[in-house]
Amino acid sequence: MIELLASVADTNRLWYALPLVVSVSLVYGATRHELVGPILNNAFRAAVWIGGFMAIIFVILMAISWWV
Amino acid sequence: MPTEDGAPANDEMIEVDLRNPAVAAVWAWVCPGAGHIYQRRYAKGILFMVCILGTWFFGLSLGNGHVVYASWAKDDHRWQYFCQLGVGTPALPAIVQSQRAKKGQEPLFGGWMAPPKNVVNYESRDDELSQWHLKYHSFFELGTLYTMIAGLLNVLAIYDAYAGPMVVTSEEKPDKPPPDDQDDS
Numbered sequence: 001m002i003e004l005l006a007s008v009a010d011t012n013r014l015w016y017a018l019p020l021v022v023s024v025s026l027v028y029g030a031t032r033h034e035l036v037g038p039i040l041n042n043a044f045r046a047a048v049w050i051g052g053f054m055a056i057i058f059v060i061l062m063a064i065s066w067w068v
Numbered sequence: 069m070p071t072e073d074g075a076p077a078n079d080e081m082i083e084v085d086l087r088n089p090a091v092a093a094v095w096a097w098v099c100p101g102a103g104h105i106y107q108r109r110y111a112k113g114i115l116f117m118v119c120i121l122g123t124w125f126f127g128l129s130l131g132n133g134h135v136v137y138a139s140w141a142k143d144d145h146r147w148q149y150f151c152q153l154g155v156g157t158p159a160l161p162a163i164v165q166s167q168r169a170k171k172g173q174e175p176l177f178g179g180w181m182a183p184p185k186n187v188v189n190y191e192s193r194d195d196e197l198s199q200w201h202l203k204y205h206s207f208f209e210l211g212t213l214y215t216m217i218a219g220l221l222n223v224l225a226i227y228d229a230y231a232g233p234m235v236v237t238s239e240e241k242p243d244k245p246p247p248d249d250q251d252d253s
Contacts, residue, residue: 016210019126020217023119027221030112031228034082039115 014058021050084109084232096229097156100124100222103229116225120218124155127214134200135211138166139183144197146183148212154219154226 022043029043086092087107096103101117104110128136136159139146153159165175165182175182184196192198201208228234 013206013210020123020214023123024217024221026115026119027224030115030233031224032234034084034109034112034233036111039112 014054017054021047021054025050086230086232089230093226093230096226097154097222099157100155100218100225103226107229112228116222116228120155120222120225121158123214123221124158124218127211127218129211130207130214131200131204131211133177133180134184134204135208136162136181136215137183138162139169139187141183141187143189144184144187148216151216152219154221154223155215156222159215159219 025043025047026039028046029039029041032042033039085107092103092107094103095106096116099117100120101113101115104113104116107113136149136152137146138149149159149162152162161177162181162183165180168175169183169185184200186192186194187197188195204211
């Protein structure tokens, strides 16, 4: 349990992913659309997709570190 | 269809004036967003400039200017620089620093973007690259990642400046019904 808490406490560095996700989503959205509205819409969906993907990987890695 | 006030309802209906796409692509490489500003696509130009340069300089600051350098020395093949080079002019000082290092001259700007000295593939206190890793810990890798992604994002921006947005227009949809043939009869 301590290892599990320690792994969660060490997630502070995950905050460094936030500006990267925002930047990547906005640029990706801007290469798909020309108007600000659709760009922001696409960027939001891309950010959710990236966040979800990261969350799944995070849970898998945490489960592995807990079991092993 | 345009809305009642004449504005286009979505960006599929916008015709983008790319001016000279090759010139715009070169500008987009020289400075992120500049190609779009040349094409008078100001909003996107500013968006690209802020996002890409913001990512670039944040990454650079994480590693105190050491995460971007050009080196193809025996024990230090800095392949990451090829990704970082996508950002254009902001990555070029690394080439100047690399050339100075090859000539045995002292680096400029206090070693900013200069290749590390005495890189070896075994433990050594003289190995400057190892000292950077020791000093900045994971921020060295994080800064490298940020600057690489900034360079790769600018490749997308360059493509957008050259060819316009990758919107799937109604003309490209395969299941579009043919034009009114029955009217010909």
